[in-house]
Amino acid sequence: MLSRTLVSLLALAAPGTALAADRECAQSPGKVLELCVSVEGGAARYEVKRGDVIVIAASELGLSFAGEPAARYTAITDARRSASDSSWEQPWGEQRLIRDNHAELAVTIAGDTAFNKAMQVTFRIFDDGIGFRYTYAGIPAGQAVGVTADRTQFRTKGSYQAWWYEGLGQERDEYLYTQTDARRITLAETPLTLKGDNGLYLSIHEAALVDFPSMLLQGDGAGKLTAWLMPWPDGVGAKKTGPFSTPWRTLLVGTTPGALADSRIELNLNEPNKLPDIGKWFKPGKYVGVWWEMHLNKTIWGSGPTHGANNDNVKRYVDFAEKYGFDGVLVEGWNQGWDGEWINNGDKFSFTKSYPDFDLPMLSAYAKSKGVHLIGHHETAGAVVNYENQLEAALDLYAKVGVPSVKTGYVRHSGDILDREGGKEWFAGQFMVQHHLKVIEAAAKRHITMDTHEPVKDTGLRRTWPNWVSREGARGQEFNAWGRPTNPPEHLTILPFTRMLAGPMDFTPGIFDLEHGKTLLTERNQSTLAAQLAEYVVLYSPIHMAADLPENYEKHLDAFQFIRDVPTDWEVTKTLASEIGDYVVVARQPRGGGDWYLGAITDEMARVLPVKLDFLAPGKKYEAQIYRDAADADYVKKPVAYTIEKRVVTSADTLDLALAPGGGQAVRFKLLK
Amino acid sequence: MLSRTLVSLLALAAPGTALAADRECAQSPGKVLELCVSVEGGAARYEVKRGDVIVIAASELGLSFAGEPAARYTAITDARRSASDSSWEQPWGEQRLIRDNHAELAVTIAGDTAFNKAMQVTFRIFDDGIGFRYTYAGIPAGQAVGVTADRTQFRTKGSYQAWWYEGLGQERDEYLYTQTDARRITLAETPLTLKGDNGLYLSIHEAALVDFPSMLLQGDGAGKLTAWLMPWPDGVGAKKTGPFSTPWRTLLVGTTPGALADSRIELNLNEPNKLPDIGKWFKPGKYVGVWWEMHLNKTIWGSGPTHGANNDNVKRYVDFAEKYGFDGVLVEGWNQGWDGEWINNGDKFSFTKSYPDFDLPMLSAYAKSKGVHLIGHHETAGAVVNYENQLEAALDLYAKVGVPSVKTGYVRHSGDILDREGGKEWFAGQFMVQHHLKVIEAAAKRHITMDTHEPVKDTGLRRTWPNWVSREGARGQEFNAWGRPTNPPEHLTILPFTRMLAGPMDFTPGIFDLEHGKTLLTERNQSTLAAQLAEYVVLYSPIHMAADLPENYEKHLDAFQFIRDVPTDWEVTKTLASEIGDYVVVARQPRGGGDWYLGAITDEMARVLPVKLDFLAPGKKYEAQIYRDAADADYVKKPVAYTIEKRVVTSADTLDLALAPGGGQAVRFKLLK
Incomplete structure (x- = not known):
């Protein structure tokens, strides 16, 4: 390094x-x-x-x-x-x-x-x-x-x-x-x-x-x-x-x-990098996966005719990833243990045995042949001892078949507390802090990166262990499928100044079908499509998911282009304007310089935010590719309405960001040579 | 004493x-x-x-x-x-x-x-x-x-x-x-x-x-x-x-x-009685009042054509109290300061100036002529300094016109916290503990009893200051008018083993019109009429309100008889059966002996609770006057359905209390001479 x-x-x-x-x-x-x-x-x-x-x-x-x-x-x-x-x-x-x-x-x-x-x-x-x-x-x-x-x-x-x-x-x-x-x-x-x-x-x-x-x-x-x-x-x-x-x-x-x-x-304040060769085996990127469809109850984690992690379905996502330039394909529900009340039976999870309709070596090889990799998944349901007992074998398996990245999960019942008999602990006591780092070190030995869900909060350990690439640790997109209730618009204007101060978050942005069959506002995304694009810039993570179903992206390929373009690794980051709980505007320059990207999100209030473009290189011309809320967009009544426009700007210009209620704006500033 | x-x-x-x-x-x-x-x-x-x-x-x-x-x-x-x-x-x-x-x-x-x-x-x-x-x-x-x-x-x-x-x-x-x-x-x-x-x-x-x-x-x-x-x-x-x-x-x-x-x-653990002559100027009893009609938005606290505390309306309640044997008539909204955003303007309250349509001396004299007394009211909205400045004059006024009992209130905005400039304090810090006792002592000097709402929790001070007859200090009946949401049935089975351990509560039981025009369960009483009767026995207070409108009682005079009969002063109290959050059965013997009263309340589950009557005097016969849920009663679908039956029992008998979902049962055991 x-x-x-x-x-x-x-x-x-x-x-x-x-x-x-x-x-x-x-x-x-x-x-x-x-x-x-x-x-x-x-x-x-x-x-x-x-x-x-x-x-x-x-x-x-x-x-x-x-x-x-x-x-x-x-x-x-x-x-x-x-x-x-x-x-x-x-x-x-x-x-x-x-x-x-x-x-x-x-x-x-x-x-x-x-x-x-x-x-x-x-x-x-x-x-x-x-x-x-x-x-x-x-x-x-x-x-x-x-x-x-x-x-x-x-x-x-x-x-x-x-x-x-x-x-x-x-x-x-x-x-x-x-x-x-x-x-x-x-x-x-x-x-x-x-x-x-x-x-x-x-x-x-x-x-x-x-x-x-x-x-x-x-x-x-x-x-x-x-x-x-x-x-x-x-x-x-x-x-x-x-x-x-x-x-x-x-x-x-x-x-x-x-x-x-x-x-x-x-x-x-963290120790220097212990993995100086990480650049050889991890590149920031984007992924899709067999995931949102489960949250929408179209398929399930467990086995049976509607099992999501079947060979054909995974290949479909791999093909989609290849076609549109994504690096990874996450597959949840691939392993045995999901049937029945899995949340109470975490010790039944096998991290090496696939369901019969999921052929791990074949699928990993298939993905590799397309220039894509699988992202593995280890849901523990908080049964940490069971996971630790299988940890070496589980990671060895992934290393063997060429899965370079794993998402883990520690889902527990609401308010699950200390219970020595069950081996349970508060989720962020010393025991769990030790556990998570044990997993990270075991993964690092095999050049595997980790994305921890239900984690201990981030405290900058990615500097020391840069294979710990992302975490959850806040209310993410999944709540917009669950509706208990869904995240209100202001959530995205609070996260950048609270949870995100800790480090990267695997929020899983990019839902285009914002209503996904629900009529109640509190059961669907409280967001506009343009705001979903802006999330890729506003929320930092070196791996970002395009969380929606392939077919929903193919209905809006013009807007999807922003997700394809936006990088996840940056030279410089600047928070341009913000009020916590009201709005946020962030600009980031891709690593290596050149272009800039901007993301802006507002709460339930419409706003026009004038932003000086003085972060752009002086004297240079840029094509601003603007993905904005349509004039009549509104997260309640017309969330999908967006407009894409292009114009040439310089660092002397000011861009007026018109944000709809619950809306946002995403801009790529493409350096014109 | x-x-x-x-x-x-x-x-x-x-x-x-x-x-x-x-x-x-x-x-x-x-x-x-x-x-x-x-x-x-x-x-x-x-x-x-x-x-x-x-x-x-x-x-x-x-x-x-x-x-x-x-x-x-x-x-x-x-x-x-x-x-x-x-x-x-x-x-x-x-x-x-x-x-x-x-x-x-x-x-x-x-x-x-x-x-x-x-x-x-x-x-x-x-x-x-x-x-x-x-x-x-x-x-x-x-x-x-x-x-x-x-x-x-x-x-x-x-x-x-x-x-x-x-x-x-x-x-x-x-x-x-x-x-x-x-x-x-x-x-x-x-x-x-x-x-x-x-x-x-x-x-x-x-x-x-x-x-x-x-x-x-x-x-x-x-x-x-x-x-x-x-x-x-x-x-x-x-x-x-x-x-x-x-x-x-x-x-x-x-x-x-x-x-x-x-x-x-x-x-x-409290000090002995400092008011040995209290028996000469306070007797436990029951009251009605100009109150529930305001919570139902039929009249208002402030002035104008719908002002509740007007002479005619108060006389109507006095006449009702006389007719059915109640001791007191509470009148809220009688004094100047209720107009506009009173919760933000507690320092505007006058505790001596009536609204023009409320003639305090005349009404107090009218009540006395009927063998009834008015119950005064002092809402402070937390403006304690304003209240203390007027305290002597306010109590002198009540003493002069013959109002022997006062309800106080300290309503504040949600989460109102320490703010020295506004003179505000946490509601139960030392400052407020001092304040409440200052009020009690000033009242005692004038032989006035106090019923404090939004109080510091009770800690048995009624032993030392028996003019502090009751308090609120928990979610009472008023929430069943407000619906934010209304109290679920289990609330009444938790209160006896939590809040009530502290001392008497002015819960204001006895709503007969349980739906009061609302269709949503969470906006109306989640209770049966029989359970409302049982509250008078289950919840102890030396003063209990019959909170509903006079016209609602007159529609059910047979059930109302229990409220008229039940005393509020007891020789002995026994909790017969209970599981916190599920059900509670309490028996109390009126002071002086003779009869017994029983109250039972269940949560949302129907139950049959067999209760041995061995608390009754052996060898004596009692007429059990049973006010129970009808066979098809249900707090959701048929809350008002009740049955009244009478039968002769002895201490050797067992009574099977059949409680409807959200229901209850009230029994008077009348000693047969």
Whole structure:
């Protein structure tokens, strides 16, 4: 993998001083943010200012351990400063070159308990946010400890709105966001996005979640958020062995929603790529699959006359993929275990035995002969032990027949909770965090990429394990088939500033038959066709599905052309305009430069958004291929009405994006040579 | 007030010992429950066993204060034991004589912070539960302290189901209960009811909530519940001045739901009656009022041609009350301030100025001449300062014209939260706890009783202030007019074992026109007429409304007879059969003995419940006046169908209660002389 360090480790580091003060401060490289850490009255605290504005008021730090009381911190015994400004290249991503420009302040804080006697906190301060993590280097090697609480607080000042959903008791991250005063937060999943009366947008999240439970945020009714570790069944948060470090706790700070979306702190705080040859065995791309037809009840996952994953049907999708230039064909329901109440019988799933009407080696070879690959599928229904028992054999099979990519699933009943007898865990406790990485590593050995559904939230691990190409982890397109109810238009204007801050999402865009036989609005897509095209640009993933049925695309081949054209790998990404819950406009330049793509989506309100095209290269001409809502389009009454037009534009132009209610717009700016 | 001590303070108390052990235990009088308190590893803990079953595993105790770290507790420095078995008489209530039979263990625990250096915990151990409270006698008089956390934990063992709703961010206690695994609790209001796989039923609550914030219970995802104090806007839980005691934290333990309902620990832990002459100025009774017609949009609260509180209409209700033997007539919308968006303009309410078509002195005198009294009404819309400013004058006015009873209201917008500028607070923080008691005391001075809607939850304060006769504090009948949606049948089978454990509720039963013009089930009462009658027995309150319109009662005078007959003051109460969420059967004997009344309600399932009549006096004959669902009654299709029959029974008989879907049954057992 190409990785260039533009400016490596600036030698500003001062040697540690044995006589550190009770308060240590550091500023971000551009002096935008200031962070201070202090010890007083038994507590270690940090605070964050942006100019004169207090972003985080004095908030506690530290971990608590089983077997000892919560530590009182008594002094900062050491403080080390350094700075670094470098760039590195993503093998694939929303942006090729990532700049990592930060100041670092690493303090050692003395506490009065055995495990807390020397807690190190490493802060990295960027202009657009901070990250910090705890290191307990003094706990002896091999010493088992139980982390009972992460004491980290985030105390905002003033009044904030929050986009969130209740985080406890959920079996996955698939809920509509609610917007409330932040003081009404009970327990929120991260990334948690806040908008302040002070004009600031904040996002609280974590980076590099490895061998630790997922961190959620617990409210106190008065604006203080405290870290909450999704527990093991016995109530312990994390089970660790000394010495260890925690994931990074992160805070993004910006003055627009786009500043959050365009921040790369999350990736910068992850470890570098462990798979330097990934470029040889994975290319971003698009896929179709035997999937939406099951959600529409045209075929089924299980065996029988309406089994979707039969040889003829899969070949039909392969032929379609070849004809229109797609890379992959996903096939769900190919393996034994889907018959009956599979959700209660995940341990019946075989990941090596096909149904008799699905010939895996033949189909994989057939696909390859057409320049297409199959995408495998492993639905576990949460029966993780059964899956782990078969994991090596299952991946070996795919490696043998040449299936380079697998979608996994962990569907469970609503609110499925800790039950030791059944081997069940909260979906994002340490056990599941460990499990998912075990699968990723096993896949990487075989040059297989993974797309995890019902996953632990993303925390930037794709930097370290770039074969973890995408995840679900939010309410995706499938809800528009299920109707419990379907996603309202504003959902797509919230996702880019909440879930998507974590990383790529396999949303499965591109439904053209938006009503699919339903009459009730809450049982069909609440979207226009143009908005479906815009999703490919607005939502980042290196693999995007064209989710609808082949026959529905062939009815609108002119609009389908945008899906065929749009890439899934980018040189640069820019959020041009946005208001969370109202609208979003994103521009992306394909990797290697040249063209640009733009996607815009609105909520239930029609809007005209004037967008300056100053992101285009100056002096160049582009053909703008505009896929927009027709003048009478409306997600309720006329969702399919679209207009395609072409015109020549330059960076000096402004494009007025006219978006219908529930609509959107997709534009390819084709560089004219 | 009559108050007899049957067996006063048994002289079992041992003098305190300076060399207390690290662990002290005590058993309940009948040796049913054992409580132990211990100090180890910096933590003070308690545990509760019922025989060999661990009810509460070692769970932390203590408070934390602003300005100092969480205390480490180092030793039990003193332990005192005593026992008491006495009885006292309620001036009114669900049971006349209350036995208070408990062991007491009072320990002093040394902590290593200034405020926690000597924390006293007083446990009272009953056969059916425990209560405990903290006393900080060592904090100097006049020293202001901020309680930042109540560390009290309730760690159950094993698997429990819970009936609860999310407690944070609510503006009042009016939500449908959800039943989940207890590990899914985020933040639950109390009383919180749990049902264990071990056969135990638990209720966690508090008693004597005075000058302290309401305690809710925060889950950790693994079965541990921790006290959570509804905060002031600055995040502090309680603002106290030394020395002080907290309210009692209570735990009921039984093997049936009825054991929870029939426990009197809540009352026993409150201070004795401060109004010994209450019997001279308050008698339990029933009322009608200008109210349901407003919820049905037949008249309105505000002024104009459809103003409900006009002289003629009020006289109509007074005449009806006189004719059928009701004590009171509630009139809402009588005072100025209801016009326009009153919910946003609570500070516009006058509590002394009537609308011109409502002549308060004349109407009160008219009512008195008929042997009836008006029930006043003070809706504040949460504008507490405006109400407090007028409180003395408002109550003086009622005292002057002879209105002996007032209903108050604190309606706010959904999720109305802390906002210092508007003077708003969480509905059950310390500020509102103080406010409500201020109102009760001001009313008591004038011999006025109060019925608080949108209240702080009940914690047994009616023992101390028996002019606080009832409250709302749950989803009442009004939701059956609003339909957002209406209360499902199971609601009435959950209330008796959740909300009603706290104390009387002004549910306003007795709707006969169950469909009131609506066709959708979720917009009308989901109940049968017989179930409406049963509510008068199942739900305890010393004042019960006959909520429907006079003309609807006059269409069913035979069924109405039960409402006329049923008393609201009881000698004895017995929960005969129940399963939470399924059905409930309650028998009550009117104060003074003689007759008995029975009420039974089922959920959406039809049932036949055989009930042994062994609660009746042996050897006596009773006429059972049975008001039951007709054979074809059904809350969906035929809700009004009822049958009234009479037969002679004795205590040797069994009565088969046939309940329709969504139905119920009400029985008067009239003692035959």
